[in-house]
Amino acid sequence: MNRFLGILAVVGEDGTIKVPLDMLQTAGIKPNSKVELFSDTSNLFVRTAEKFCDICRTNTNTTSVGNQEICKPCLDRITQAAQEKSQTEAE
Numbered sequence: 478m479n480r481f482l483g484i485l486a487v488v489g490e491d492g493t494i495k496v497p498l499d500m501l502q503t504a505g506i507k508p509n510s511k512v513e514l515f516s517d518t519s520n521l522f523v524r525t526a527e528k529f530c531d532i533c534r535t536n537t538n539t540t541s542v543g544n545q546e547i548c549k550p551c552l553d554r555i556t557q558a559a560q561e562k563s564q565t566e567a568e
């Protein structure tokens with residue numbers, strides 16, 4: 478038996494599971510957003526399927542930078558801008 482790691486939730490007749498909002502928040506899942514579910518023989522996984530870039534608002538895979546979620550193209554732009562800036566300052 479695995480050590481009990483989480484909280485107990487009761488599954489409703491219709492399959493409804495109430496997940497505490499702070500757990501959703503930790504996982505980056507916002508109310509009314511879509512999640513991806515997958516399961517194996519003893520686990521059910523819930524993963525956010527909607528991640529939005531804080532800069533361009535694109536629904537895509539994002540990287541956490543500080544407390545922001547930033548997509549790859551925006552991250553590349555920022556990195557490049559930072560490099561150009563430091564090059565200018567070095568001259």
Ligand SMILES: [Zn+2]
Nearest residue numbers: 530533548551
């Ligand atoms: Zn972006």
